[in-house]
Amino acid sequence: MLCRLCPLLLATLVLAGCDMLGIEPASQLAAKREAEGRAIGAACRHAARSIEACYELNKRADKAAVFAGWREMEDYMRENKIQAQPAATSTAVAEAPKDAEEEAEAEAPAKR
Numbered sequence: 001m002l003c004r005l006c007p008l009l010l011a012t013l014v015l016a017g018c019d020m021l022g023i024e025p026a027s028q029l030a031a032k033r034e035a036e037g038r039a040i041g042a043a044c045r046h047a048a049r050s051i052e053a054c055y056e057l058n059k060r061a062d063k064a065a066v067f068a069g070w071r072e073m074e075d076y077m078r079e080n081k082i083q084a085q086p087a088a089t090s091t092a093v094a095e096a097p098k099d100a101e102e103e104a105e106a107e108a109p110a111k112r
Contacts, residue, residue: 034065037066047086
């Protein structure tokens with residue numbers, strides 16, 4: 001009788017320890033994915049990105065969650081009269097005008 005009960009007891013102990021091993025249940029993973037998608041959508045709306053651009057930049061995110069977050073932020077911003085804050089891109093920073101001293105320094109090594 002004890003020999004039959006040992007494998008069952010061992011399986012129960014192993015399965016009980018899954019939480020300690022860091023194995024997350026599917027419901028927890030789905031909730032994280034939903035929250036991440038909503039956060040991405042809200043950030044895109046606050047950065048004045050269209051929903052299409054947001055989808056294009058975040059291909060792995062759940063589109064329904066991204067849209068829900070984008071829409072929630074849209075409603076919140078309208079309600080509180082908040083202006084969108086466009087994100088600075090690396091191309092905008094690279095194309096920033098230089099002052100005369102920086103241009104002279106950049107041209108000096110080229111003339112040598």
